[in-house]
Amino acid sequence: MLRHRIRLLCFASLASVALAASVAPAAAADAYDPWPGLVQDIFNNRPMNDGSDVIGIEMPARAEDAAIVPVTLRTKLSPGDNRRIKTITLVIDQNPAPMAAKFTLGPDANVTEISTRVRVNNYTDVHAVAELSDGKLYVTKVYVKASGGCSAPAVKDAEEAKNRLGQMRYRQFARPEQGPASNIREAQIMIGHPNNSGLQMDQVTHLYIPAFFINEVQLWQDDSPVLAMEGGISISEDPNIRFTYVSNGAKHFRAEAKDTDGHVFQHEWNADASGT
């Protein structure tokens, strides 16, 4: 009888300790919305206009693999609209480094679709903020659930990621609407890079593993800018950008990427071919 009561008390006390220690932060995390702070930090508190007619974000409702979550940004401006999208900033609110990427669209490239892959650490809003040629910011958002199971926003095969460092691939895709006369193109650039976040602590040395990631990508057709990306650690390993643009008849497609260690990776391809 006494033994039975001890057990109950133990359970009760352990449970209450655990409850006291945990409920507050968990509840706070759910209630806390980082977006207003992010608007201040990233956009200098500039007014945000409804962007649902300007830009769309496509992401799976649940991050299947925390390390590789596909995201597509699609412009929604009607052909008659005389405004142009200058930049699109992708923000993953609950990630350790929320600003995932800022894309700058080439003034003459008419980029209408950009797909890349990001890390998603948590249940989070994902915002896309478009800056238009009218000087205003337009925002839209989706909500993404974190992945379950044992996936993590970390490199899967660390050796292979090192081996691929600096490799670049370029590919042209056939678009369904792309007749012989069409100059709409869809292309993809892949850059081999581990994109380490620098947020993990070495358990032995208790030092943070240094951040090491691609922070700048620029793409041109001949000398005309198509697309540029300022990247952060929320971009998946081996950064991958697939995008549409309008060909200006250029013979060459050129890419330059820089990382946080000062490496510069450059490559040039025949514009209509695919290659490494």
Added chain:
Amino acid sequence: MAHGISVIALLLMLGASTIARAQEPELPVSEVAPGIFVHIGVTALMTRENEGAIANVGFIVGDSAVAVIDTGGSVREGRQLLAAVRKHTDKPIRYVINTHAHPDHSFGNAAFVDPGASFVGHKNLPRALTMRGQFYLDGFRRTMGDALIDEVRLVSPTVLVEDTLKLDLGGRSLTLKAWPPAHSDNDLTVFDERTKTLFAGDLVFLTHIPVVDGSLKGWLDALDELAAIPAERVVPGHGAVSKWPAALADERRYLNALAADVRALIASGKPITVAAETAAASERSRWQLFDDYNARNATAAFSEMEWE
């Protein structure tokens, strides 16, 4: 009454954990071969209700010592496994082997921390724990709750396996092998020479859909070498103890289907999102937890195969 309360207080001061440990029920295990004990995990995601006990865990008893192979998905499961060890033998636990870093296999490590026990793992295991550990703790707090996660400690191995390593339990030799990236980039298998039993960790799945978290190509490459291990039975990471190497057939079929579908999608210029929706769809009825993991496997495989 007052007397009773003071006894209770004294016992509480002695340490709630000691009492909890003594009261932990034994994890049900069965002796699948002489001296080899296995608990078969439930085929499910880790939850508060199942206390993370979804992976197969076990132990091998030699003439002088015991090796524990994987510790389960919570310290509570680890303590229950420890209780099961103690029910069957009083020999000391000399080795605690983690087949890889995934939380369902390693969250129970803290239950086995002891000056006489060495933790053993793949040479890449410490790095994997470093890169992923905190994320796992945060993530599983959501699904398993604070009570189970608060006591989890990431315990890194001190004995690292570069290629192969033999451990002696007293008249009983275990061969550990560290594999190139396959299920994860830190997969380790344990082969018991005496009974020809292979603990394959998550290099082998049955019933539970295989999960690709390392390299699909590496995993496919490893299958033949795995099949050549002269084992009579396998303890997979998930699923029933089975005849070897016949146990590999389902997994081989799934991984080949996934690779073939993903390669075809890449060749035809389809985006990664289409792979998540369609790759390996032919396998859907053959596995449990297909909808929880297949899209993820396809996503990971796509981003790997694109570099071929």
